[in-house]
Amino acid sequence: MTSAEPGASRSGIAYILGATALAGGLGYVIQAVVPAFTTTGDYVAFTVFWSAVYLVVAAIAGVQQEVTRAARPRADGPSGRRELLRFGAGVATLFAVVVIATSWLWAPSAFGNAAAGLIAPLAVAAAAYALVATLSGVFYGARRWRAAAGLTVSDAGLRLLATMLALALGAGIVGLGWAVAVPFALAVALMWLVSGRRAVGDVELDVTVRGLARNSASTVGGSLATGVMISGLPLLLGITARSLGESDLAALILVITLTRAPLVIPLLALQSYLVVTFRDAPEHAARRTLTWGVALLGATAVLAAAGAVVGPWIIDLLYSGRYDLPASVYAGVIAGAGLTAALCLTGAGALASGRHGLYVGGWAIASGSLVVALLVTPAGVWPVVVAIAVAPVIGIAVHLTALRRRAVATP
Template sequence: MTTDPTTPGPHPGSASPPGDTDARSLGRVTIATVVAAASGYAVLLLAARHLGAVGYGVFAVFWAAYGLVTGAQNGQLQETTRAVRTAASEGLARSRPLLVNTAIGLGLAALVVATSPLWSRRVFTEDRGLSVLLLAVGVASFAVYAHLCGALSGRLNWSTFAVLLSVDALIRMAGAGIAVAVGWGTTAFLAVTVIGSASWGVVLTVSASARRAIGVAGDVPPRRLTVNTLTAMAAAAASAVLVMGFPVLINLTTDLRGGPDVDDAATIGALILAVTLTRAPLLVPLNSFQGLLISRFVDRRDRRLAALGAPLGVVAAVGGVGVLGAWLVGPWLLRSVFGADFDLDGVVVAMLTLGATCLALLTVTGAAAIAAGAHRWYATGWWVSTLVAVAMLLLPLDVETRTCVALVVGPLIGLGVHLVGVLRA
């Protein structure tokens, strides 16, 4: 059962959640977001240049599979943020989200291992056993990471939150640098994908505020918190399929169409890289500020459309500039920075950027739906987007065209579903 959207916000006389909401603290989150984006680009650059287009395709599919599962775990962050913020503002202490989130993470890791015979052969073409093991360990660790992110967001402790984001990104970038320096291959980059999730251990060691936040209370009993968290995860899973899992969808739908030849494999590798690169400038900041967005929409439940206007306008403006830049210089940047194997037409790169903008707009409306308590509309919007995108990927078109169509049409339809949910909530 989801949060009741009619629940009033903090009263003037109620205890306020501890936090640091000044411009300096929020600026730290912005800097951490830049660090995370730059580190992500660095890892992709190192992997692409070190592994080549085909090797990069193997690495990127594992990266996407890990992002697909941990993307669903963002539901843990979302519900923890809501539960902790409400508990702090209303003076409630009815559960320990850490226990719930840890149990869910271990259960999810076990599920990954138990079901791997059903899907691993189609998804992972190399190092299959190691890939499954790394995926299971990574999602178990990410459950604690997501909990700590949500706890810090619910307490409005943005300074420590920024540290957590930065450490996560820098650990992964350092691992990629070592892999290249030593001359390790694709297997090392699979491990690099998951090591960042251990950042919560580093931050807990050095930060007293993180240690105070890790065991913070939630506003509802454990059973209700578990149901809320699993509901949020089911909704977040849909967004993860379309956002981080899209390279997996490309591989699966290509396989259903008979499998790629060598030239198509290189094209798919270039497409996967371009999809990832065009999304990062918008989706990385949005993911970093997810807790802040949810808090903003919760605090403005009586002015939902007005609260949506500014974030949607910023995303659309930035996306429009990105589409133009991608058309003009995108192909040259791909070839110059990542190598001659990564060759795509300017129109394709521009359309991929437009698709990234549509996904970013869908992410904003999804946060508004969660804040409004419209979790079913949130899930429906993302799942409709995903199903439409999959249908587009199965069209009898070349891989570039069907990828671009899927990334634009699917999110736009889902966005409409979210807006209806926000208005009806």
């Protein structure tokens, strides 16, 4: 029998939100410090690599969502330990091979002269995060909230230390690449020793390894689309918005990075928690989605107004006017962030209801719309901001279809 932590609803969200806030703060420090100690061109290069890493991470996060859904505290069924170990090792190998095998297609254009040195850390990050995602999914599915929180915080803390060390040593973009990648492996090793070994033996799976892989393919597809909308956005802008010029592009990426995080990152980090919550109380899923969505949009409106007032002043204070944009852009970017966060919320509801196709479809249509919009919109900061804000609305509509059907089907 499992020793999952009691009081899942209140204590669980406290642990996860606390860990998310701390990890987000640590990541925020990295994002704020790097542009202060690099040139504009080097900052763009760093954000493109960071974005590439977290686009891969976002895709692999689909594995965590499916493991979360499939893993439950063990009752009378057999332990899922062997299946989970096989699955985690297979996924880690697969993603590392995919990164290396396809690198010749995208790495030169994405990373430029540093491509040869950045492929290896990206592959290591992909393999290590596959293990992080599998173990984290076990923690969430078994309701081991403290362990899930510990994995989140240890990963972020190790990355901050490694990045600051790389900056202090003047390690360059390749050194920064390894500083971003290695903490994934260190964090999963640490949490495996602390509680992971016991946790994988205390859960049972509702699918076979083959079924887990098949379902994960759907959630990975949805998560890849999620990554395009969120963590992969700077990479996407680096490819499609070069006509803005280096100065405006760097300023827009910085504003997006620093202002979207308070809204998007918590909802993204809470995906597994939301999946469990909706899964275990399907009769309340639609109502909770609506209530939480309204609250989220209300918070977005407040933050957008505040961002327009204080955002330009803070950026000017920190970076001496190097990344200047109009105040209205801050409000537009934050509004888009709130809509993207709402897409995270509705996506969790669709996935928990078992509507894998609509879950993937919502994210895929939103990200596809964003890519097309960025390719066809005229050059300028505001057309980019509008595209970022409109795309998630389309995905939300698709996800709400799944929730409406679930509400109708639930007596």
